[in-house]
Amino acid sequence: MGPRPxxxxxxxxxxxxxxxxxxxxxxxxxxxxxxxxxxHAAKTLSRLAGSRAEIVLLNSTDYFLxxxxxxxxxAGVVEPTRVAVPLTGTLDGVRVVIGEADxxxxxxxxxxxxxxxxxxxxxxYDRLVLAVGSVNKLLPIPGVTEYAHGFRGLPEALYLHDHVxxxxxxxxxxxDPAEQQARATFxxxxxxxxxxxxxxxxxxxxxxxxxxxPRLTQRPRxxxxxxxxxxxxxxDKRMSTTAHRVLERRGVDVRMGTSVAEAxxxxxxxxxxxxxxxCTLVWCVGVRPDPFVAELGLRTDRGRLVTDxxxxxxxxxxxxxxxxxxxxxxxxxxxxxxxxxxxxxQRQGKLAAHNIAASxxxxxxRPYRHHDLGWVVDLGGxxxxxxxxxxxxxxxxxxxxxxxxxxxxxxxNRTRITADWLLDATxxxxxxxxxxxxxxxxxxxxxxxxxxxxRP
Numbered sequence: 001m002g003p004r005p006x007x008x009x010x011x012x013x014x015x016x017x018x019x020x021x022x023x024x025x026x027x028x029x030x031x032x033x034x035x036x037x038x039x040h041a042a043k044t045l046s047r048l049a050g051s052r053a054e055i056v057l058l059n060s061t062d063y064f065l066x067x068x069x070x071x072x073x074x075a076g077v078v079e080p081t082r083v084a085v086p087l088t089g090t091l092d093g094v095r096v097v098i099g100e101a102d103x104x105x106x107x108x109x110x111x112x113x114x115x116x117x118x119x120x121x122x123x124x125y126d127r128l129v130l131a132v133g134s135v136n137k138l139l140p141i142p143g144v145t146e147y148a149h150g151f152r153g154l155p156e157a158l159y160l161h162d163h164v165x166x167x168x169x170x171x172x173x174x175x176d177p178a179e180q181q182a183r184a185t186f187x188x189x190x191x192x193x194x195x196x197x198x199x200x201x202x203x204x205x206x207x208x209x210x211x212x213x214p215r216l217t218q219r220p221r222x223x224x225x226x227x228x229x230x231x232x233x234x235x236d237k238r239m240s241t242t243a244h245r246v247l248e249r250r251g252v253d254v255r256m257g258t259s260v261a262e263a264x265x266x267x268x269x270x271x272x273x274x275x276x277x278x279c280t281l282v283w284c285v286g287v288r289p290d291p292f293v294a295e296l297g298l299r300t301d302r303g304r305l306v307t308d309x310x311x312x313x314x315x316x317x318x319x320x321x322x323x324x325x326x327x328x329x330x331x332x333x334x335x336x337x338x339x340x341x342x343x344x345x346q347r348q349g350k351l352a353a354h355n356i357a358a359s360x361x362x363x364x365x366r367p368y369r370h371h372d373l374g375w376v377v378d379l380g381g382x383x384x385x386x387x388x389x390x391x392x393x394x395x396x397x398x399x400x401x402x403x404x405x406x407x408x409x410x411x412x413n414r415t416r417i418t419a420d421w422l423l424d425a426t427x428x429x430x431x432x433x434x435x436x437x438x439x440x441x442x443x444x445x446x447x448x449x450x451x452x453x454x455r456p
Contacts, residue, residue: 026054027126029356030111032101034059034087036067036345037323037352038131039411042094044353050093052360056123058113060100062087065154066410068342068378069417071194073157074164075201075380076429078420080154085412097123101132104296106316127318127356130305131349134287134324134340136444143263145444148283151194159437160282164202166433167279168209172216182277184220187268188284189260191226192234193377195284196243199224200379203250209431223253223276230256234339235375235387242385242394243377283444287340289325301327301337309367311352320356322348331369344370346409376402 029045031038034057042057049055063084072078087096099121103112110124136150149163150156164186171183186206188199199222206220224231224247231247231254232240247254255270260281262269267277289303298313299306304327305313311328313319322328323345327337338344347370355365374387376398384398386405393401403421407414 026052027360028054028056028124029127029129030123030125031055031057031129031131032059032111033131033133033323033325034061034064035131035133035323036342037133037326037349038129039064039085039087039091039349040346041129041131041322041349041353042091043411044350045356046091046093048353048357049360049362052357052362053126055094056097056125057087057091057094058097058099058101058111058123059087060098062096062098064090064411066406067152068406068409070151070154070157071197071201072378073154074151074160074198075205076161076431077201077380077424078417080158082413082417082420084154085410090412101292104128104130106296106298106319109318125318127359128320129349129352129356130293130313130319130321130325131323131345131352132290132292132325133345134289135291136283137286137288138444139285141260141262144260144281144283147263147265148189148281148444149439149442150283150444151198152287153442155437156442158434159439159442160198162433162435162437163280163439164206165209165431168206168213168216168220169433171218172213177218178277180216180218181221182267183279184216184218185223185276185278186220186280186282187223187225187260187276187278188282189225190284190286191224191228191231191254191256192284192286193232193375195224195226195282196231196247197378197380198282198284199252200243200247200250200383203247203252204380205429205431207251208429212431219251221251221253223255225255225258225260225270227257227259227271232377232385235377236392238392239375239377239385239387242392242398243379246379246383246385287324289340293321293325304337309369310355310365311348311368312355320352322352328368331367332371338368338370342409343373376405378402378406 031042066083069083073080099113099115101113110122112122114120167183171180174180188195203222230240231244259271260268261271269275293305305321306327307321309329311320311322324340330336330338351368358365376386378384384402386393386398386401388401
């Protein structure tokens with residue numbers, strides 16, 4: 001179905017002044033993407049310039065996903081709806097449009113998108129914010145796209161939760177010890193932030209399930225693989241050491257300097273030649289910019305849309321880019337671009353909103369300058385690693401800082417998340433398969449894989 005008539009770039013509003021009705025217009029700001037960058041851009045812009053412009057947020061779902069808590073969703077600690085913050089109701093003064101952006105006409109200033117039921121439409125804009133985020137990073141390894149599952153969204157976390165329970169239930173029923181061992185073996189590739197948390201939470205989760213199944217003689221085994229020399233290689237070495245110590249104490253089989261050479265239906269062959277029978281391969285090797293930005297015909301840097309320090313796209317002063325899909329200059333490290341992190345995305349989204357408001361006469365525009373506040377890694381149970389303001393912490397102090405950070409960063413649902421944490425600390429964790437997400441609904445992207453740089 002072809003595009004319907006384009007919405008005009010200005011919205012008409014009716015205001016009654018005395019006894020007269022006056023038609024007024026507002027310019028439209030279209031924000032594409034409701035991740036950390038897009039959500040906070042919309043929220044901040046509504047506060048700063050809601051009276052000066054119509055704000056439209058275009059996103060494929062009707063919620064903002066708080067990605068850092070996905071490992072706790074997969075492990076059954078936090079209910080899935082807790083990490084899905086509804087756009088409507090939390091973004092006052094923002095019009096939410098559900099659809100997948102698939103085209104941008106920079107000359108005529110409109111965004112084309114496909115609605116959930118297949119209809120196509122357009123949104124004209126006066127200002128445009130591109131905050132489309134990132135997708136799973138793929139590598140040219142045989143079998144990975146067929147047999148691995150990623151961990152970037154709520155469906156993938158729900159699928160992994162069900163899949164882990166199902167494998168242990170089938171392992172308990174298996175008569176063959178080899179089959180039981182394969183089903184009770186879980187391989188995670190990528191020892192960065194996400195992979196480390198998935199393996200740490202996963203081992204605790206399956207140990208609890210194992211204790212409830214006396215016929216399951218094999219203790220569930222989690223493996224964490226990465227070609228890097230240590231876990232959490234991008235972080236301070238002391239945080240890495242803390243996380244590694246917790247993983248090994250818990251029983252996770254940590255293999256640094258090792259990755260997957262080939263994946264099959266029955267297991268994985270490692271780069272050191274070992275073959276590991278398994279029914280579970282979780283792909284957490286990192287992310288790459290959404291390929292959508294490469295289709296715009298604009299200058300990119302490592303797949304990310306080049307911007308200036310004010311988050312403007314060169315040659316198009318009405319277009320801004322922020323978050324994982326933007327190559328924003330890092331003014332604290334001359335010559336480099338900002339890393340693809342939630343901290344950067346959130347702050348860039350707020351600054352894009354500030355600079356758009358400035359373009360409408362509210363304040364002055366500012367360059368993006370970020371000072372790292374540190375990292376937090378939740379390792380499940382009473383364990384965590386954190387370095388707030390460069391102070392390295394472990395154990396309960398780190399756990400307190402980590403959970404406090406997540407509560408402050410969450411735009412909503414704080415009380416519900418706190419309640420889930422308290423219930424998990426005091427009651428046995430329920431473990432049932434809901435069967436909501438079939439395996440074929442959460443495939444890895446089938447696009448051309450990237451060639452590996454220094455990490456898998």
